[in-house]
Amino acid sequence: MLWELCYTSVPRGLKPGSAGFCTVAATTGLPEVLSGKLEMLSGYKELFPPHDSRFGRNPVLYSHVRLNAQGRVHHILSRVAAAPPDYTGRTNKFAHHVALEEGDLPPAGPAAVMAQAGVLQAGWDGQVRQLPPRPGLPRADLGPSDGRRWRDVTGDPGWAAVLAADFLRDPSRPVYLVYPLGVDLLPLLAEALALLPAERRWEVTFSTFHRAAPAGLFCAWRGLPFDAPEAADLMRKPGQRVLQLARTLGPAPANALAELARAAAAVPSASPQETSAGSAIHRAAAAVNQDQSGWRSAPETMTAAPRVTMPLAPAPPARSGSRMLAFVAGTVAGILVAGVAAVGLWQVPSMRAALVTSSKEHRQWEKEAQAQATEWEQQLQGQNKALGEKGKELETTQKALGKAQDAAARALAELKIITEERDVAKRQLEEERKVKAAPGPEQARLQRERDAYAKTIRMVLALRPDEAIPTAKSEEEFKQVLRDAWSKVAAKERELEKKLEKVEKDLETLKKEEDFWLNSMRLYRRDELAKLFKDKTKVVSFEKAQIKQPALFEAVERELKGVPEKAHSAETFARARRAQERLADRRQGWEDIETKLAKHLPKTDTPESPKK
């Protein structure tokens, strides 16, 4: 289904009660959600006001974006441009949007479709009305895209390939195209899109006059005229990928797509749009995609010097696995053919005696065979030479591959860290979910943690220069005050950490002792327990433990008292809470052991010390 909407400023709009900027025409039955989203895409700010003599030179905003409405993906083709003053005498604009669904996309790509006359309206005819459903857009029989526009503007059609290749390499990173006013960017984009495989052309979102897009909408190719204030800001901002469209660009970096674009520009009839060239585009695109080493260096070049208009480093010659296989197969076949030829030569005299009656014919045949053999030999030598060159290339490629593997290893290491961090976050989330699901002490604990965090944040937010400066004589003094405060906090934190370390050590001791007794209980059956307690040494050690445990428990409790409340960081707080829980567990565990053992110990049988 194809939907349309026109938007401008009028005294009465299409919707009842609407006036001013509003919808003036829309396809009958246009869903409300989609209508709202299309209206949202109608923003436009002209460069020159209506009274300016350059008003007519205001750029036209052509854009292609993808958006979701009611669970469906729509491709929106828009044309927004300045319009003569409205009925109140103020600035005006006219926007025409066409929304297509996935099944209605012509293979030529969005820019080529928009460039077709009649697809998007340039102005409003003054009639507020419902539009009848429109049949599909023109399919693909569009004019040849021969790179002429790029050649005219930049001097080299290869720059179209730079743009296309950049999209293939990283579709999520925006590229800015800064162009002089008067240059029609849309045909240039159409030519660049023609270099992409047909199935990928509709993946490219673009705007010829980029404005801040609504949240959630991404624009990959962003056009800006030199005269736009944003263009000047862009030049100052580091790390952006900017292509200034001017004759001063020079030749574009070489890659398979650039060669294709140049070839198409040289012979207009051999346009990449044509079906016969479709496979060539796929091959070139695949080569560009696989050319990892070349592409990796590109963003660094662009980032380091955003004004430099040579964004891509020259790529090594394209190569694919299938070509290598074909080459090896050809070489082997050549060797086999040469072997057969040699056998043939060896058999020539006997064949001559037996079969040839005329010596003239013999000589002639021999001569021909000789020439054939020489030719084969030369071919073989040539192929051997090529093989050697290919071997060298292979070596170079292997080196590049090695570098790539190193980089990949680094990336993997980074990925591992990120994955670990993500896992930690997941675990925390899981824990939180569990707590939420099961209210009780856990929830209370979480709340306490939250409160502690809130306390920290409040403290940090309260540390503000405009509050503290009146108490300090200078800003420097204030900073010193702040540093002192923070170092006090840090010192307290260290003190708490030390306490926690000691507590954790003590808890470990408790745990060991508890484990010992638990293991003892596991190892000995009931009758054997009695035997065990007859062993004076064991009994004494238990007695000692009984005497020691309460003191240790008390010591740990003393150390832990108030630590969570004093904790500054969430980490210390969590650690202290864990220690408290472990202490409670240990105490419970020890009490259980005591209860169980008490059952087996004869009440009259008081343990004696070894000395006695």
Next chain:
Amino acid sequence: MPLPPSRLLERCTCPHCWNHFPPEEVLWIAAHEDLRGDPRLGPDHHLRFLPTRFNLDGHALDARGFACQALACPHCHLALPRALLDTEPAFVSILGAPACGKSFFLAALVWQLRQMLPGKFTLDFSDTDPAANLKLSEYEENLFLNPQADHFIPLAGLIRKTEEQGDLYETVNYGSQTVSYPRPFLFTLRPRDGHPAAANAGAARVLCLYDNAGEHFLPGKDTTASPATRHLARAFLLLFLFDPLQDPRFVRLCHQRGVHVSGVGTGRSSRQESILLEAAARVRRLLSLPPDEKHQRPLIVVLTKFDAWARLLARPDRKEPYREVNGLHAVDCDQVEMRSAEVRELLAGACPDVVAAAESFSREVIYVPVSALGKPPHVEATGPVVRPSDIRPLGVTVPLLYGAARALKQLVPGGRRKQPPGGALAFPSERVLRRK
């Protein structure tokens, strides 16, 4: 040295989405370039996060270890000036029909406040977030600091027609729901030395103003995707801009009394009371007010283009109602109310439905005539033109300062003349109603 006590508010208000939240829930905005891409704001914006690490200056550290100073609302993720954590916001809603002069009024108001408040009212009036106020600063420059101040410039060239999309709005994605919020203009009002409330830090306010398109106030325009006028419910003061020259009845009255106004207006008529009725319905809905209950906040009906129709009033006094009391200026509330009564009488005669709509909505209604330009523009074939050097705004600060004198007494003092014994009247609206 002990640190000063915190003055953080218990609950802060986001000027974008108008949600309340405790300050500790505030998010920080990552500073490192790698950390771009926020789930609510899209791939071009930096990530918003809850910090766990801080440096010695109290700045949060992002995942790449960079210090971050900018804060964001935990709900909409839009940038939040730090001042809003410890200073109460004061929302002012300016509503009106398309082309009634809201943007011109706003620009003139802010410019005049900048000139007047520090000197006369001993108040600092500064941009809370200069970057967020850029658009309004651009309006002010076009009107008052125009490099071609002595040339005639079309009005349309000075301030563009306000749109429903673009620079003045921020869009936020809540899952599959996109919401467009108006960008607020924020100004900090803080007492200076010499002001009676100079020692009272709690008296300061962040003034939040919005430049809505008139289209936003039309019936049916308040949607979940575009809640652009929901500040109406938070506002301590509602300013309804009424352009009398868009009303044919008022224009007819001018002609009857020999006041020449043709060419001054937009040359078209519109029903402006419907805007007020729609706004009233929205406020009632947002505040859950019963149909018979009036809104408790004052409504000021601002009649624009006063310069063109001033002669309709018996006393076309252009003197501003500010009086010096003990070295400090105060708003002469009596003078404002007297003028209000006079304007009300005029308006009730020409457009009774507007007066009825206003007084059925708010408990307290004041009528203030203003002119953003100070003199009528020249009318040329291409439309109205004006020379920026001739712009002298008239009474544009009165609606806001009168409202502040009533609601923010600690900041803007309001004075009254001595009442005769037994004649004390508490509210201007009562006075207005008695005079009826």
